[in-house]
Amino acid sequence: MANNEEVVYGADQIQILEGLEAVRKRPGMYIGTTASRGLHHLVYEIVDNSVDEALAGYCDHIEVTITPENTIIVKDNGRGIPTGINHKSGLTGVEVVFTILHAGGKFGGGGYKVSGGLHGVGASVVNALSDWLIVDVRQNGHIYEQKYERGKVLCPLTIVGDCDEKDTGTTVHFKPDETIFKETTVYDFNVLKQRLREMAFLTKGLQITLIDERNVEENEDSKPRTEHFKYDGGISEFVAYLNKSKSPVYEQIMYFEGDRNDVHVEVALQHNDAFNESIYTFVNNINTPEGGTHLEGFKIATTKIFNDYARSNKMLKDSDENLTGEDIREGMTAIISVKIQDPQFEGQTKEKLGNSEARSAVAGIVSEQLTYFLEQNPHVGKIILDKAILAQRARNAARKARDLTRRKTALDGLGLPGKLADCSDKNPKNCEIFIVEGDSAGGSAKTARSRATQAILPLRGKILNVEKASVERIYGNAEIKTMITAFGTGIHEDFDIEKLRYDKIIIMSDADVDGAHIATLMLTFIYRFMPELIRQGHVYLAQPPLYKLEKNKKIWYAYSDEELASIINEVGRDQNNKIQRYKGLGEMDPEQLWETTMDPKTRTLLRVSMDTDAESELDVTFTTLMGDKVEPRREFIEANAKFVQNLDI
Numbered sequence: 001m002a003n004n005e006e007v008v009y010g011a012d013q014i015q016i017l018e019g020l021e022a023v024r025k026r027p028g029m030y031i032g033t034t035a036s037r038g039l040h041h042l043v044y045e046i047v048d049n050s051v052d053e054a055l056a057g058y059c060d061h062i063e064v065t066i067t068p069e070n071t072i073i074v075k076d077n078g079r080g081i082p083t084g085i086n087h088k089s090g091l092t093g094v095e096v097v098f099t100i101l102h103a104g105g106k107f108g109g110g111g112y113k114v115s116g117g118l119h120g121v122g123a124s125v126v127n128a129l130s131d132w133l134i135v136d137v138r139q140n141g142h143i144y145e146q147k148y149e150r151g152k153v154l155c156p157l158t159i160v161g162d163c164d165e166k167d168t169g170t171t172v173h174f175k176p177d178e179t180i181f182k183e184t185t186v187y188d189f190n191v192l193k194q195r196l197r198e199m200a201f202l203t204k205g206l207q208i209t210l211i212d213e214r215n216v217e218e219n220e221d222s223k224p225r226t227e228h229f230k231y232d233g234g235i236s237e238f239v240a241y242l243n244k245s246k247s248p249v250y251e252q253i254m255y256f257e258g259d260r261n262d263v264h265v266e267v268a269l270q271h272n273d274a275f276n277e278s279i280y281t282f283v284n285n286i287n288t289p290e291g292g293t294h295l296e297g298f299k300i301a302t303t304k305i306f307n308d309y310a311r312s313n314k315m316l317k318d319s320d321e322n323l324t325g326e327d328i329r330e331g332m333t334a335i336i337s338v339k340i341q342d343p344q345f346e347g348q349t350k351e352k353l354g355n356s357e358a359r360s361a362v363a364g365i366v367s368e369q370l371t372y373f374l375e376q377n378p379h380v381g382k383i384i385l386d387k388a389i390l391a392q393r394a395r396n397a398a399r400k401a402r403d404l405t406r407r408k409t410a411l412d413g414l415g416l417p418g419k420l421a422d423c424s425d426k427n428p429k430n431c432e433i434f435i436v437e438g439d440s441a442g443g444s445a446k447t448a449r450s451r452a453t454q455a456i457l458p459l460r461g462k463i464l465n466v467e468k469a470s471v472e473r474i475y476g477n478a479e480i481k482t483m484i485t486a487f488g489t490g491i492h493e494d495f496d497i498e499k500l501r502y503d504k505i506i507i508m509s510d511a512d513v514d515g516a517h518i519a520t521l522m523l524t525f526i527y528r529f530m531p532e533l534i535r536q537g538h539v540y541l542a543q544p545p546l547y548k549l550e551k552n553k554k555i556w557y558a559y560s561d562e563e564l565a566s567i568i569n570e571v572g573r574d575q576n577n578k579i580q581r582y583k584g585l586g587e588m589d590p591e592q593l594w595e596t597t598m599d600p601k602t603r604t605l606l607r608v609s610m611d612t613d614a615e616s617e618l619d620v621t622f623t624t625l626m627g628d629k630v631e632p633r634r635e636f637i638e639a640n641a642k643f644v645q646n647l648d649i
């Protein structure tokens with residue numbers, strides 16, 4: 001029995017302590033960041049172990065609980081981490097898992113591993129970064145327990161009770177160390193919810209439950225907020241979910257699955273009547289925002305098979321040019337999920353799959369099964385090809401407008417739009433551009449700005465909702481062309497971050513519902529055309545004040561109702577308090593606008609970020625908010641009233 005065995009602390013143990021100490025010294029090297037994202041990664045890191053057990057076929061339920069103290073409990077019904085002694089190390093399996101730093105972290109040298117934490121760093125890193133961690137394993141009718149503090153073993157694995165022999169599984173309870181996670185140790189229910197839902201989609205049949213035990217008294221039913229995710233249809237249901245606020249152009253969701261060259265491939269897809277493609281790719285359940293070989297294989301296969309099908313069914317004549325991949329993928333929603341033994345990650349952020357066997361595996365399976373699907377479902381084939389041929393025509397028509405836009409960007413400076421009041425500094429790193437709604441606010445901003453580094457681009461009227469418009473209309477739209485030209489980067493496949501003319505793109509709109517709507521339209525445009533700008537943190541929302549309070553010639557600005565209340569508290573509730581409620585930016589004179597909203601020394605900016613741990617969710621958010629369907633939008637706004645007001649994506 002594990003708890004009777006004596007553990008002699010020797011060189012190995014010292015190495016273990018040094019290993020975990022290294023994690024505590026440089027946590028960023030292991031989990032990327034100690035900000036909110038890293039805090040949430042701890043949960044995924046633990047849950048990944050249970051998902052592995054589910055993939056092995058021994059676990060079908062994982063429960064994640066956020067306790068009132070912001071600690072996390074992850075419980076599964078798998079076989080339980082081995083409690084016996086591992087002969088190589090002389091330690092119990094449990095102790096190995098929680099104290100030995102597994103090679104294979106981002107900087108561990110060995111690349112990523114499939115099992116033992118799909119992110120590759122494993123449970124020992126979570127242990128090292130936790131104030132305390134307790135693991136309970138239900139196995140052989142016993143409950144085994146071990147406790148740790150900041151990665152250090154407190155006691156040997158000990159039997160603390162008994163349970164039904166059939167009751168097996170692992171429970172891990174941990175408290176993130178606030179001396180490491182200095183920014184925040186508060187978990188965001190929605191962040192966990194999105195990623196856990198994604199994990200459930202990617203592992204068909206697995207039930208994941210998320211429970212929030214905090215602030216229970218504030219809930220309508222006074223019960224912990226609870227979400228259940230279980231998708232027997234797996235990624236097919238994922239596609240249905242992504243398309244729920246869109247309008248699919250045929251009913252079936254294609255699903256292809258198979259193994260080739262030791263790569264397990266799953267693909268699901270369906271077209272909707274929109275113009276953009278929404279394709280999300282995963283390797284071992286981790287999303288790969290930069291794509292890679294699996295995505296390449298998918299593109300090669302779909303482009304070839306649809307063209308072959310179009311020609312053999314005479315939808316393309318011999319003299320017609322081939323459809324491009326983009327034509328075929330217009331309005332396509334797809335999930336590509338591969339599982340692979342030794343994934344190699346490349347690219348700027350190490351989020352791009354490099355294994356060439358994944359390319360041929362995906363291409364092979366999709367070619368074979370898509371050909372068969374089209375033979376069986378010719379009416380679906382016809383709908384997709386009709387749409388793709390329309391896209392081809394639109395593309396040819398749009399090319400002229402686009403070439404114009406492209407040529408303008410190439411002129412660099414000379415072709416800049418007339419409405420733009422550019423800055424004089426030529427180093428983009430120092431520069432920022434304010435996108436301002438309305439001519440009067442634009443005028444104030446032009447007067448107020450610091451000419452050297454701040455550019456002002458006033459936009460007239462509401463900007464086009466790109467979520468609803470055709471490619472031709474989008475490229476024909478003056479405001480959109482103006483922005484593309486001013487930013488300098490180009491869009492879509494032409495996008496080049498090196499050509500970005502401003503380090504900060506600042507959306508400045510009124511602090512009211514209309515202003516929020518305009519900001520959302522702007523963000524939709526940037527998200528669909530140049531998402532990299534958001535991903536790399538170049539997009540900001542200005543925060544104009546809501547109130548001005550004047551007393552004895554002194555002035556205070558309040559950015560929220562709460563702040564106004566606290567200022568009134570401070571200065572006293574006097575007769576001569578003059579409180580002005582700003583209805584729009586236009587009401588401020590240039591000095592006020594500068595002081596409150598534009599001056600880098602005093603202003604507050606909200607940086608727009610996206611959660612790349614659950615990136616597909618943002619797609620749903622935008623189509624739900626900006627798409628045609630009223631009902632899903634109403635539901636979303638009701639469920640996220642605060643989010644919509646704050647626009648804090």
Ligand code: TTJ
Nearest residue numbers: 049050053074078079080081123170172
């Ligand atoms: C490994 O192979 C033998 C039987 O048990 C397998 C195993 O380790 N299963 C397992 C591990 N199930 N669940 C876990 C696990 C769960 C949590 C919450 C945390 C960790 C680190 C592992």
